[in-house]
Amino acid sequence: MFVKNLFATNMFVTVDGMTGHSDTPRSDTPRSRRERPAKPALTRAGIIAAAVEIMRDEGLRRVTMRRLAEELDTGPASLYVYVRNTAELHAAILDELLGAVDLGPVRAEGDWRERLEAVLTSCVTVLLEYPGLAQSALVARPSGTHYLALIEALLALLDEGGVPAGQAAWGVDLLLQYATATAAEHAAGDRAADTRQEWDAFTRALRGVSGRTHPHIAALAGDLLSGPPPARLSWGFHMLINGISHTPRPETDASSEISPG
C-alpha cells in the first residue's frame, strides 16, 4: 500500500498510540486506511483482532502474514515477534472465536442430553460462520482458554448424565471432531462453484453406480444424500452420545500416553 511510507519513521509512535503526523489528509488514500490516523503499537491481542477482522471480511485464505502486516501498516517480519508462525496464528484465531460458543446450557435446567446437544450445535454454528476456519480447526491444537472452557463444559454434562469418566474423556474427542468436521464440510461447500462441481461429481458418481457391482450404494444412494442437514447433525450427536454412554473402555495399563508422533 502506498500510505505505508508515510509512517515509515517509527519514532513518533508512543505507547498510547500517538504519532507525530496524524494530519495531512490525502485524497487518494485507500478506504482501508481511512479513519485510522494513528498507527497503534503492535500487541499480540491487536494482531489477533486484526486477523479475525480480515477473516470475517475476506475469509481465512486471506489471513496471511503479509496481508495482516499490510493491515497493520508494518512489514511481515514484525509479526514474528508476537506469533511463531501461521499455524499458531490460525490456532489463536480459532480460540478467539470459540469464545462465542454458548455454554449457557451447562448450568440450565432440563435433560442433559438436550443441553449437551445444544452446546455442540452452538459450536457448529460458530464454526460455520467462518468458512475455512473449521478446516484448520481439524488439525489445530488450540490451547486457549475458550477451548478449555468448552471441554470442561462437555465433560460436566457427560458427568451429569452419569457417563463413566473414562468413556467421557475419550468421547469428548469424538464429539468435537464430529462438530468440527461437519462445519468444515459445509464451509468447504460454501467456498466456490469449484467445490460445487466436486460435489456434483460425487452425487453423480453415487447415482451412476451399477447395481450389480455396488448393490448397497445403488439401493441407498438416495439415503446417503438425504436428510436436512440439521436432522443429520442431530442424529449424529444422539448417536455419539448413545455410543459413548454404552461402550465400556477396554482394560489397559492405566498410564500410557499418546504422543503426537
Next chain:
Amino acid sequence: MFVKNLFATNMFVTVDGMTGHSDTPRSDTPRSRRERPAKPALTRAGIIAAAVEIMRDEGLRRVTMRRLAEELDTGPASLYVYVRNTAELHAAILDELLGAVDLGPVRAEGDWRERLEAVLTSCVTVLLEYPGLAQSALVARPSGTHYLALIEALLALLDEGGVPAGQAAWGVDLLLQYATATAAEHAAGDRAADTRQEWDAFTRALRGVSGRTHPHIAALAGDLLSGPPPARLSWGFHMLINGISHTPRPETDASSEISPG
C-alpha cells in the same frame, strides 16, 4: 507411528509402469532427473502417478502445480489441460491411495463387527502413511472408484450386521470421518517439531488447569491424554458401531436433499 515405513514400497504404479524410481540410486544426480531419458507424453494418469510419487518422497505440501510440472519437464500451465486445479489434484491422489485399503474382510468369515473394524483400521493405516493427505481428505470429495468401493464395503458389512439401512447410510459418513480425522491428527503430529510444541502446549494447558475453575478437566487430565492410540481407535470404532446400530433415525419427509451450501 513406527510401522509407517514398512509400507513405503510402491503399490500404485502408473498405467504403463513407468515410475522412474525402481533402481540404481545415484550419489550425485538430483533425484528428480534420474532415469528419465525420454520425456513421456502427458496423460492424466501419468500426472497423478507423478504426484503420488512426489507426495511419497517429499510430503503433500510439495505436491504443487509448479513442483509437479518440474518433475514432468514442463511448465505449470500444461497441467491445467488435465487437472482443473490443485484441489482436484489432491482428490485424485486420495482416491488413488484408497486403492490400498484392504477390503478382504468384507467377504471373509467371522464377526461382522470385527471385519468392519478391520476395514476401517486399514483405511486409517493407509492414510497415516502420507502425512498431510488425510488432512486434505477431510474436505476433499473424491468420487473415484476406490472411494466408491470403500463405501460399498462399509454398507455391505453394516447390512450383514442387520443395521437398518437408513442408519447405515448416515453412519458411514461418521465412520469415515472418524477414520480420516484420526489419521489427520497423527499426520499433523508427525510433521515437525513445530507441531510437537503445539501439542506440548496443549498438554501443559490441560494439566495446568485449576481444579476450582475446571474441575472435570483437572480430574480427568490424565485420561484425556491416556491410552495407546490403537486402543483409543478401536474403542472409537466400537463406540460408533454401537451408536449407529442403536440410534433410530428421526421421521422426516423422505426426499429432501443435502446441498453443499
Next chain:
DNA sequence: ACCTGAACACCGTTCAAGT
C-alpha cells in the same frame, strides 16, 4: 527489546501465442 527492509525461495492461475 522491538521493528524493519530486503531478500530467498517459493506459490496458483491465466492467457496469448505457438505447434
Next chain:
DNA sequence: ACCTGAACACCGTTCAAGT
C-alpha cells in the same frame, strides 16, 4: 487439441541492521 513462456498477483520465513 495440446503445449508453452511469460506474466500477474501473490505466499512464509529469515536475518542483518537499525532504533
